[in-house]
Amino acid sequence: MTTAAALATGLPFLAAVLGLAFGRRFPAAARALATLPLAASVLLTWAVAVRHDSGGVTEHGTELTPTGALDITLSMRVDGLSAIVAALVATVALLVQVYSAAYMRKDPRYSSYAALISLFSAAMLLVVYTGDLIVLLVGWEVMGVCSYFLIGHYWETEVARAAAVKAFLVTKLGDVPFLIGVLVLGVGAGSFRIGAIVDGVPPGGAGWATAGTLLMLGGVAGKSAQVPLQTWLPDAMTGPTPVSALIHAATMVAAGAYVVARLYPVFLASDATLVVLAVMAALTMVSSALFAFAQDDLKRVLAWSTVSQLAYMTGGLAAGGRDAAVFHLLTHGAFKALLFLAAGVVIHLAGTGRISDMGGLRRREPLVFWTMTAGLGALVGVPPLSGFFSKEAVLGAAEHTAIDGGAGAPPAVTGWLVIVAGVLTAGLTAAYATRLWLRVFFGEARKPAPEPHGPTPVLMLWPLAVLTVPTVLLGVIGLNESWLPAWLGDADGRAYGSADAANGLLLQAPAYYDLAPRLGTSLAAVALLALGAGAVYALWRRDPAADPARVLGRLRGPAERGFDVDRLYDAVVVRPVWLAARATRFVDRVVIDGYVHAAAQGTWLAGGGVRRSQNGNVQVYLAGVLAGFVVLAVTVAVRA
Amino acid sequence: MHLVYPLVLAVLLFGIGLYGVLARRNAVLVLMSVELMLNAVNVNLVAFDMWLRDTLHAGQALTLFVITIAAAEIGLGLAIVLMIFRNRATSDVSALRDLAEPGAVPRARRRLRTARTRPGSEAA
Numbered sequence: 001m002t003t004a005a006a007l008a009t010g011l012p013f014l015a016a017v018l019g020l021a022f023g024r025r026f027p028a029a030a031r032a033l034a035t036l037p038l039a040a041s042v043l044l045t046w047a048v049a050v051r052h053d054s055g056g057v058t059e060h061g062t063e064l065t066p067t068g069a070l071d072i073t074l075s076m077r078v079d080g081l082s083a084i085v086a087a088l089v090a091t092v093a094l095l096v097q098v099y100s101a102a103y104m105r106k107d108p109r110y111s112s113y114a115a116l117i118s119l120f121s122a123a124m125l126l127v128v129y130t131g132d133l134i135v136l137l138v139g140w141e142v143m144g145v146c147s148y149f150l151i152g153h154y155w156e157t158e159v160a161r162a163a164a165v166k167a168f169l170v171t172k173l174g175d176v177p178f179l180i181g182v183l184v185l186g187v188g189a190g191s192f193r194i195g196a197i198v199d200g201v202p203p204g205g206a207g208w209a210t211a212g213t214l215l216m217l218g219g220v221a222g223k224s225a226q227v228p229l230q231t232w233l234p235d236a237m238t239g240p241t242p243v244s245a246l247i248h249a250a251t252m253v254a255a256g257a258y259v260v261a262r263l264y265p266v267f268l269a270s271d272a273t274l275v276v277l278a279v280m281a282a283l284t285m286v287s288s289a290l291f292a293f294a295q296d297d298l299k300r301v302l303a304w305s306t307v308s309q310l311a312y313m314t315g316g317l318a319a320g321g322r323d324a325a326v327f328h329l330l331t332h333g334a335f336k337a338l339l340f341l342a343a344g345v346v347i348h349l350a351g352t353g354r355i356s357d358m359g360g361l362r363r364r365e366p367l368v369f370w371t372m373t374a375g376l377g378a379l380v381g382v383p384p385l386s387g388f389f390s391k392e393a394v395l396g397a398a399e400h401t402a403i404d405g406g407a408g409a410p411p412a413v414t415g416w417l418v419i420v421a422g423v424l425t426a427g428l429t430a431a432y433a434t435r436l437w438l439r440v441f442f443g444e445a446r447k448p449a450p451e452p453h454g455p456t457p458v459l460m461l462w463p464l465a466v467l468t469v470p471t472v473l474l475g476v477i478g479l480n481e482s483w484l485p486a487w488l489g490d491a492d493g494r495a496y497g498s499a500d501a502a503n504g505l506l507l508q509a510p511a512y513y514d515l516a517p518r519l520g521t522s523l524a525a526v527a528l529l530a531l532g533a534g535a536v537y538a539l540w541r542r543d544p545a546a547d548p549a550r551v552l553g554r555l556r557g558p559a560e561r562g563f564d565v566d567r568l569y570d571a572v573v574v575r576p577v578w579l580a581a582r583a584t585r586f587v588d589r590v591v592i593d594g595y596v597h598a599a600a601q602g603t604w605l606a607g608g609g610v611r612r613s614q615n616g617n618v619q620v621y622l623a624g625v626l627a628g629f630v631v632l633a634v635t636v637a638v639r640a
Numbered sequence: 641m642h643l644v645y646p647l648v649l650a651v652l653l654f655g656i657g658l659y660g661v662l663a664r665r666n667a668v669l670v671l672m673s674v675e676l677m678l679n680a681v682n683v684n685l686v687a688f689d690m691w692l693r694d695t696l697h698a699g700q701a702l703t704l705f706v707i708t709i710a711a712a713e714i715g716l717g718l719a720i721v722l723m724i725f726r727n728r729a730t731s732d733v734s735a736l737r738d739l740a741e742p743g744a745v746p747r748a749r750r751r752l753r754t755a756r757t758r759p760g761s762e763a764a
Contacts, residue, residue, distance in 0.1 A: 616740025619662050619670075619733060626662070 002076035008044035016119035023111025034114035077131030079493035102459035120146035174222020181215030205269035224256030245340030257313035278414035281315035282421035289428035294559035321397025328390035338467035389475030392517035427528030478515035646687035653680035
């Protein structure tokens with residue numbers, strides 16, 4: 001089974017290497033090279049997931065160069081979590097590759113683009129499957145680099161270059177504490193193996209666990225675009241739309257939440273980390289939903305909604321709901337990929353990404369209308385679409401933490417934070433999704449439609465159809481405890497059964513493994529959902545041509561710019577760094593170079609003194625030789 | 641004969657030659673002084689050869705070498721001096737400073753020299 005996992009990771013990597021090396025010479029092969037290895041990966045990951053069923057952990061690996069105290073192991077650790085997430089990653093990646101084959105068919109750099117997506121998929125699968133934190137870090141950084149290259153795919157434009165650099169720098173900023181956190185955990189547990197770390201946490205928590213997880217939150221915030229490192233994701237939308245769907249919606253940004261879920265027993269043992277994570281999630285959730293409401297660019301709306309939905313995952317993790325968070329990760333991966341791919345078709349049809357220029361697209365491509373409606377419904381959490389169940393699972397876990405709590409549960413404050421922010425965000429989500437839906441698909445086209453590009457390629461349409469199935473139906477897997485929770489297993493990877501729950505053998509209280517919606521939070525969330533959607537609908541009915549975002553009034557400008565956090569960072573971080581760089585340059589130019597120049601000048605001057613004697617008169621030279629000889633002779637004579 | 645007489649003669653010859661090499665300005669006289677120094681060495685070689693009663697007479701043989709080489713050397717040296725005199729109309733050693741470091745020669749003398757070395761001023 002681990003061999004299949006290794007193969008599933010290795011095949012896209014091989015495809016990427018071949019694609020980068022020969023893609024330009026054999027452009028005809030690029031398309032096959034992009035899709036076929038990934039298709040094999042999909043089959044393998046599904047085979048691993050099916051074979052794994054609800055078993056415990058399977059781990060095989062070889063030690064890499066035993067060097068000393070802490071060894072690095074090349075291992076594949078298949079448990080419920082990694083098997084399922086890997087299947088999601090590979091499937092979405094394959095659909096995106098298929099979609100890209102049509103979407104990017106005229107792009108001159110298609111071969112390198114496809115190779116980078118393959119490389120990204122391999123790195124993500126490595127992160128998902130690996131059983132060693134250092135190897136995970138390798139995959140993590142490779143993903144970051146792929147993300148940088150793919151955001152900057154249209155590097156001819158200044159915007160894309162700036163966005164790529166920004167994304168890279170901001171995520172790296174989070175990765176520095178992440179690296180230190182990995183080292184702290186490795187030293188604390190005496191091993192970098194995930195299994196050893198998870199088993200090595202003492203029941204009451206430990207100083208190294210708290211320190212390590214707190215530091216790791218930096219990387220989680222960077223990759224998953226949580227406050228305070230959220231600003232890179234909306235800008236990253238300058239990349240091609242399939243990239244936004246794959247990397248910046250469905251998979252890579254979920255890696256932050258995935259790592260927390262992977263090391264969950266360690267996080268569960270450190271209350272401080274969970275509180276910080278809950279605060280981060282609550283802030284992110286509400287603020288980015290508000291930003292999404294104010295955006296005018298279709299992809300930026302979706303980007304902020306991604307940030308907001310990722311905060312549901314981190315919030316669920318903070319409130320103790322690991323299974324709920326993973327559930328939301330899965331459904332979000334499906335419906336957000338669907339939304340982005342559909343947005344690609346919408347932009348293709350409308351010839352613009354600006355919502356204020358769209359309208360009335362419902363009749364142009366009914367399939368897109370219906371699939372996007374399903375995606376938006378799932379995003380909002382309309383029962384019975386998938387998003388409803390996963391969101392309610394998160395809120396249910398938070399409710400249990402807030403009210404019932406009990407020994408071993410996260411602090412109650414995390415539960416309250418997540419409930420309040422989550423319910424509020426449910427309303428805001430409904431509002432921005434309704435605005436998007438009405439403005440794009442209904443009313444009259446506000447700008448004459450461009451010349452039709454011809455029919456939408458069928459390769460772009462059928463990934464939408466495929467993704468609609470899980471978007472609508474995936475929610476049911478959480479309804480029974482013997483389905484998703486049993487598949488995921490316990491947080492330390494061990495097999496899970498209802499008997500274990502009854503006997504108290506699990507890490508958490510049984511309520512956290514129950515993903516079915518709860519009445520109280522469901523009612524609150526649905527009520528706010530109806531309120532948000534209804535308010536926007538009423539505003540729209542009053543004046544279909546005007547943007548419902550006008551209701552924000554003066555708040556709208558700042559909200560569209562993400563509350564000017566960029567400018568704040570510019571003032572707080574960028575400018576001081578610039579100043580420091582200038583000071584460094586001054587010191588380098590004036591002080592350090594001063595020493596170098598003075599050394600050279602001194603030698604020059606001393607040489608000038610000697611040069612004076614070089615006056616061309618041979619007799620003077622000879623006299624010098626004679627004098628030297630006499631001195632030597634006298635010295636020798638005196639010495640003797 | 642006591643060894644001291646030829647040695648004193650050699651010292652005198654060498655001293656005169658050294659003075660000539662260091663102090664005379666005329667290149668021909670400088671060459672002649674070099675010959676004097678070489679011959680002081682020759683005197684030494686012959687004197688010690690006799691004093692040591694060397695059966696192989698290595699000193700005398702070496703003297704013959706030195707005389708041969710000195711003849712060749714003076715031939716070359718005089719040829720060079722001749723060429724310099726043809727080109728520059730002088731054989732003053734202290735005026736021949738083309739290899740001096742720039743800035744190490746007083747300005748007035750440099751101007752004099754450049755005037756002399758202007759192309760076209762060579763003797764026909």
